[in-house]
Amino acid sequence: MCPDHVDAGAEVEATVGPDADVHALGQVGVARGGRVFQAGRDLHVHGDPAVPEPYPAHPVSVALPHGWAARSVRGRGVLLDRLVDAAGQVVVLHGVGGCGKTTVALELARRTGPRVWWVDGSSAASLAQGFGAVALQAGAGETEARSAWGGLGSMPDLLWRALRGMAQRWLLVVDNADDVGLLADAQGVVVDGHGWLRTPGPGGTLVVTSRDGRAEAWGGSARLVAVEPLAGSDAAAVLADLAPAAGGRADAEALARRLGGLPLALRLAGSYLAATNRVPALSGVAEPRTFAEYLTAWETRFADIVTRGLDQPVPVERRALHRTWELSLDLLAARGLPVARPLMRLLSVLDGARIPGWLLHPAVLADSGLFGTASAADLAHAVAGLAGVGLVDRVGPGWDALTVHPVVREANRHQADAIAAMGEYLWLAVRLVEHAVAGMTHDDPGHWPRWRSLVPHCTHLIDRFAPLWTDERALVVARIAHRVGDACHAAGLHLDADRFYGATATLRWRVLGAEHPDTLAARHCVALMLRDRGDLSSAAAELRRVLDLREAVLGVEEPATLATRHELARVLRRQGDLTGAESELRHVLRVRARVLGAAHPATLDSHNNFAFVLRQSGDLADAEREFRVVLRLRREVLGPEHPDTLTTRHNLAGVFWRCGDLVEAEAQYRDIVTVGNRVLGPEHPQVLQSRHRRSCVLRDQGLLDTAEAELRDIVTTCERVLGKDNPDTLLARLDLALVTGHRGDPTAEAQVRDVLAAQLRVLGPLHPDTLTSEYHLAHSTADRRRLDALLTTCRSVLDARHHLIAMLQATRLGGLSTGAP
Numbered sequence: 001m002c003p004d005h006v007d008a009g010a011e012v013e014a015t016v017g018p019d020a021d022v023h024a025l026g027q028v029g030v031a032r033g034g035r036v037f038q039a040g041r042d043l044h045v046h047g048d049p050a051v052p053e054p055y056p057a058h059p060v061s062v063a064l065p066h067g068w069a070a071r072s073v074r075g076r077g078v079l080l081d082r083l084v085d086a087a088g089q090v091v092v093l094h095g096v097g098g099c100g101k102t103t104v105a106l107e108l109a110r111r112t113g114p115r116v117w118w119v120d121g122s123s124a125a126s127l128a129q130g131f132g133a134v135a136l137q138a139g140a141g142e143t144e145a146r147s148a149w150g151g152l153g154s155m156p157d158l159l160w161r162a163l164r165g166m167a168q169r170w171l172l173v174v175d176n177a178d179d180v181g182l183l184a185d186a187q188g189v190v191v192d193g194h195g196w197l198r199t200p201g202p203g204g205t206l207v208v209t210s211r212d213g214r215a216e217a218w219g220g221s222a223r224l225v226a227v228e229p230l231a232g233s234d235a236a237a238v239l240a241d242l243a244p245a246a247g248g249r250a251d252a253e254a255l256a257r258r259l260g261g262l263p264l265a266l267r268l269a270g271s272y273l274a275a276t277n278r279v280p281a282l283s284g285v286a287e288p289r290t291f292a293e294y295l296t297a298w299e300t301r302f303a304d305i306v307t308r309g310l311d312q313p314v315p316v317e318r319r320a321l322h323r324t325w326e327l328s329l330d331l332l333a334a335r336g337l338p339v340a341r342p343l344m345r346l347l348s349v350l351d352g353a354r355i356p357g358w359l360l361h362p363a364v365l366a367d368s369g370l371f372g373t374a375s376a377a378d379l380a381h382a383v384a385g386l387a388g389v390g391l392v393d394r395v396g397p398g399w400d401a402l403t404v405h406p407v408v409r410e411a412n413r414h415q416a417d418a419i420a421a422m423g424e425y426l427w428l429a430v431r432l433v434e435h436a437v438a439g440m441t442h443d444d445p446g447h448w449p450r451w452r453s454l455v456p457h458c459t460h461l462i463d464r465f466a467p468l469w470t471d472e473r474a475l476v477v478a479r480i481a482h483r484v485g486d487a488c489h490a491a492g493l494h495l496d497a498d499r500f501y502g503a504t505a506t507l508r509w510r511v512l513g514a515e516h517p518d519t520l521a522a523r524h525c526v527a528l529m530l531r532d533r534g535d536l537s538s539a540a541a542e543l544r545r546v547l548d549l550r551e552a553v554l555g556v557e558e559p560a561t562l563a564t565r566h567e568l569a570r571v572l573r574r575q576g577d578l579t580g581a582e583s584e585l586r587h588v589l590r591v592r593a594r595v596l597g598a599a600h601p602a603t604l605d606s607h608n609n610f611a612f613v614l615r616q617s618g619d620l621a622d623a624e625r626e627f628r629v630v631l632r633l634r635r636e637v638l639g640p641e642h643p644d645t646l647t648t649r650h651n652l653a654g655v656f657w658r659c660g661d662l663v664e665a666e667a668q669y670r671d672i673v674t675v676g677n678r679v680l681g682p683e684h685p686q687v688l689q690s691r692h693r694r695s696c697v698l699r700d701q702g703l704l705d706t707a708e709a710e711l712r713d714i715v716t717t718c719e720r721v722l723g724k725d726n727p728d729t730l731l732a733r734l735d736l737a738l739v740t741g742h743r744g745d746p747t748a749e750a751q752v753r754d755v756l757a758a759q760l761r762v763l764g765p766l767h768p769d770t771l772t773s774e775y776h777l778a779h780s781t782a783d784r785r786r787l788d789a790l791l792t793t794c795r796s797v798l799d800a801r802h803h804l805i806a807m808l809q810a811t812r813l814g815g816l817s818t819g820a821p
Helices: 077-084 101-112 124-137 142-152 155-164 232-242 249-258 263-278 291-300 302-307 320-334 340-349 362-368 376-388 406-413 416-420 422-438 445-464 471-491 494-512 517-532 536-553 559-575 578-595 601-616 620-637 643-658 662-679 685-700 704-721 727-742 748-762 768-780 784-797 803-812
Strands: 011-015 020-024 027-031 035-039 042-046 090-094 116-120 170-175 204-210 222-226 392-395 401-404
Touching (some): 077 101, 077 222, 090 101, 101 116, 101 170, 124 142, 142 155, 232 249, 263 291, 320 376, 340 376, 340 406, 340 422, 362 422, 376 401, 401 406, 406 416, 416 422, 422 445, 422 471, 445 471, 471 494, 471 517, 517 536, 559 601, 578 601, 601 620, 601 643, 643 662, 643 685, 662 685, 685 704, 704 727, 748 768
Parallel strands (some): 090 204, 116 170
Antiparallel strands (some): 020 027, 392 401
16 A cells, blocks of 8 residues: 555646646646636636537546656545445545545546546536546547537537446546536436436446535435545654654644645645745745644734745646635535625634634624625525535534634635635624623523633634734623633632733723723632632732722722622632631621522621631531531522532531531532532533542541542543643642551652642642641651641641641641541
């Protein structure tokens, strides 16, 4: 078998007169009074339909295209193995222009044997002339062919009688058949009607390459086979084959990933670098000569690379990346889908992730001025058309989302009309997102999948185009970013929430100033993200600043002011200042109950956190009583499966654990995890915390095997979802080390030391989590001097009622600690 390599090809544009012969990279086609475009072996001949076609005195060549024999194919081995045994079938190789459809067909032709024909399917004229030549070579008489050509018989019938009469195996390739209608019969049947394409029978194979991959276009008799972009190593090998002096494999793989593995883009990049490496480097000329340099230049001056070439004798590589996609849009416009072009431009300014279909609201599009009077039906047809020619892929269980290949996106964004209207397209994208989020709430788990689908697009619009958002538009973007941040925070996507809150604060600060109420709302949320990252001192400082400003601007009993005071109390609790936290929470709880009511969700939030401080202070009886009150009210107001209700149940289970009722604690945590998996999802931080606590209870029950297995899975999930240095991840790693230490693992101490080193780096030496790891390390090594020093430190930085101080005192007296929080 040959080594695999893909030829993405290039583009030729020429104007031709009547009866001109066109030779492009060895492929021969005849065009009459039209324009010829060759893009990556995708030849398009747009002829004048009014000119009658005489019987060709010199039939066109239907041999394999010249000039390709020395080229190998990369990454298509599995696909070709599937196609070798396709005898008796009509196979449609479909995909976006430049994805290597023709290359796959060529390699299949070489493997098939001597009876292979190649027909250009880009126009009615090239199809008729090519099929006529095939009929003659398959055994049809010239007189019969002339008669059929002149209208006294059927050329398709003549072709298929000759093919089915052949004794040896054969392969017929119809290349570049993007306009499926040219192959259909009078009734519109493409395969197995009376048109050009029919089931070959056991002796032959018919392969068609096309950008149109719609099943409804080809009918049920055709076998549709998608030709996908190349995978990493194969894509990198294409670049290395073309430009072996341009760098190492790692740099080639990085560039190949950025180009999306698309053969046309790979060949463009590789050929460009081959050209720059063929001439000496000149002083003052900064043309990319390596994969890494090309990647940098492609990112920063994309349009420049694709519009200029160093190989002046081969101008085909200058415009290929742009022109390829435009040909497909021309085809859709000719089919009555002019809205496809602006839709493609719009999709290309969004992120490369899935684009949900519900985001493309027809009324918002119609109001933009870019889509004219396009209706919902027009939009649906345009989406189907773009999918059919391979410019977008429909994904999801109901084909309810779209994806656009990254190189297609880049090429579309750099078209002249897209550049001229870029501001309009970007603002339309913002308005679409604004319309979408208007009907969603951030704290409803049922809405979280939709919020998640918007995250990459909002990130892209904010980060990539931040300089464009000024004044009123900046405030619209900020409002969207804040709402997406709220949803991400509620859904447990804290890293995303951090990014959106930061963007919100930056935009509002720039437009409204640092002390505007809306800016303060964003700064409040940024402080919460600092808290969740474990930077408690910075979080407390920012919350105090926001609190002072909110009290001055809004008033001391304004709900927003109370919210900041509430969150400051939570930070104080995490810092170990239980007395300060309790004092603040008592105040906020009293005011909220009076202003909002005892059963208001905000009041219940303060009530819940007040009970938590009591639990952490060791007042377990009072804590249990308060948690039960909050739980009853939250069940009545929010429902039994609301995330806040689950939080209170989680906290109450912690009281059972601290009281030594391990059976009840384990049962409660287990049920909370079951409900949380269903309502929040198994990777939500709240669910992971309940799983973590349950595994610790299992450890204390002596079920070390089960506890270790759970903790290993929790650590793996936390590292992936929250990050390796997240405080919750580090605590899970600590408890895993404690379990393995109970089981006699000699590496347990080293694991605790690793966690402690990370906490010292991320949280600092006086953070309660860091001090907890210090305690377990000193306790496991029976280092009495270290325990005494740690107790002194804890007494200086933590509240006297803090549970860590109680654990240290119990250890000094010879007691054993369960490690329960």
